[in-house]
Amino acid sequence: MNLENYKLKGDKLPIFTYPDAVLSQVATPVTSFGVELEKLVGNMLFTMYHAPGIGLAAPQVGESIRLFVLDVDYDREVITNSSGEEEVRMTGYAPMVFINPVITGTSGQTFFEEGCLSVPGVYEEVKRFETIHVKFQNLQGEFQEITADDMLAICIQHENDHLDGILFIERLSNLKKNFYKKKMAKERGR
């Protein structure tokens, strides 16, 4: 199956936001591979590309299972066409899916300003490992492993945290974390 087939079709899934409970749960392993899982992954890719975002974990769409999709390479451009309408053009897709991922090795450290579709409007620098080794399963259930660095390593660590119920704001100083939690709870209460 070619993941790229999913880039432009699918259902836009609702994205859960802090403090929705599903975001703080530890997700359970994926045990059944097949049509249902493929459908979920396809819809997650569609939702991610159109959000737009560079990664999306299953708990963010309300499914507490160990799976995330990402694409740190695509280009997204909003252009105005000849009839004056805005059109979104996306190119250079490189979708990836990680099922039951486990980070088995880490080295170095790096700081990068992260954001999250589940924590809208918040962008903060987070400390991450610079290089990681990760083992995971693909959509067919086959075991794979890669070494990742740069944006890919940062994105995998961010998405993998979602599977453990950890949002990136949890990795900020207590002062910042409490500030954002209060702010978001207040906004939610409106």
Ligand SMILES: [Zn+2]
């Ligand atoms: Zn996130």
